[in-house]
Amino acid sequence: MSVHIEEIRLNLPHIELAAHLYGPEDGQPVLALHGWLDNAMSFARLAPQLDGLRIVALDLAGHGHSGHRPPGANYPLWDYALDALLVAEQLGWQRFSLLGHSLGASVAMLLAAAxxxxxxxxxxxxxxxxxxxxxxxxxQQLGEALKAQLALPGKRKPVYASVERAVEARLHGGYPLSREAAELLASRGLMPQAGGYTWRSDPRLTLPSPLRMSRAHVEACVRALRCPVSLVLAEEGIPVRHPQSMALIEDLPITLHRLPGGHHLHLDDEAGASAVADCFKPLFAAP
Known part of the structure; x- marks a missing residue:
């Protein structure tokens, strides 16, 4: 069965973002935020399985078909949170839910806490x-970021002779994912270039962050959450790096699910997407 996906553009005061739109006009409003170096195709398998939701799956700034930040700007989490809030404003959503993967999950948490x-x-x-x-x-973090900014003009994006070569590169970079998942992300993440194809993403996304929050900052934000939270952790996904972090998660009223699969379990295959959808359906069905 084919799934209807509408391509939309959102003109914010400072940037234009692209997005995929799923579901009925009167569905529950949901903003979907993908992970680092991914794009809106991250939700291509999951969104159609969440009936009754009006899902706007964004290409975050610097990713996919969305605009890049202006010269001199960076990509901190709080700027992504502002983008998401401005999208909700443009859509007329006073209250909305957030669906986030990886980086997008962190952005969603910060926005919900704030x-x-x-x-x-x-x-x-x-x-x-x-x-x-x-x-x-x-x-040290700021120094590394400043030096990376100085070196950026001398860097060039990789060019791949074919889409297949780019997919292979994606398969061997970062967290493991299925070939089908890599192909879906590449279908939106690549653009033609002299000699082949290159990624649409802003090269600045790979630079070190000038500043990160401390663990105390993050804990304060997580403890400020007031809405229902359903969290899916992949058994072969991103490890929770500190025992204190896992203790914090387990100490909070978060519905925690552990599923087999890797970091992109919601995109790797239909079975993974279905399992994730089954975890989230009770959340969205609750009054």
Whole structure:
């Protein structure tokens, strides 16, 4: 059965974002936020299995068909949160839910913590807590980021002779994912280039962050959540790096699901998408 997906553009005051739109006009409003270096195709298998939802799956700034930040800007999590909020404003959504994977899950958590009156539900996949640095690490982190910015003009994006070569590169970079998942992401993430294809994503996305929150900052945000939260952790996904982090998750009123599969379990195959959907359906069915 074919699934209707509408391509839309969202003109924010500072940037234009692209998105896929799923579901009925009167469905529950949900913003879907993908992971780092992914795009809206991240939800191509999952969104059609969540009946009754009006899902806007964004290409985050710097990803997919969305615009890039202006020269001199970076990609901090809080700017993604502002983008998501402005999208909700443009859509006329006073209250909405967030569906996030990896980086998108961290952005969703921060937005829900900061503005609990706006966010109804959080459905998170293999992500919740942003990467942190303690205060004493800040000078070194900033130094590395500044040097990387200086070196950026000398870097060139890789060019692949074919889409298949680009898919192979994606299969061997970062967290493992299925070939089908890599092909879906590449279908939206690649653009023609002299000599072949290259990624649409902004090269600045691969630079080190000038600043990260401390563990105390992140804990304060997670404890500020007031909406129902359903979190799917993949057994072969991103490891929870600190025992304190897992203890924090288990100490909070978060519905926790552990499923077999890797970091992209919601995209790797239909079975994984179905399992994730089954975890989230009770969340969205609740009054």
């Amino acid at each position: 503005l609990p009156e706006r966010v109804e539900r959080l459905a998170l996949i293999d992500g919740l807590l942003p990467l942190t640095h303690e205060p004493e690490q800040a000078p």
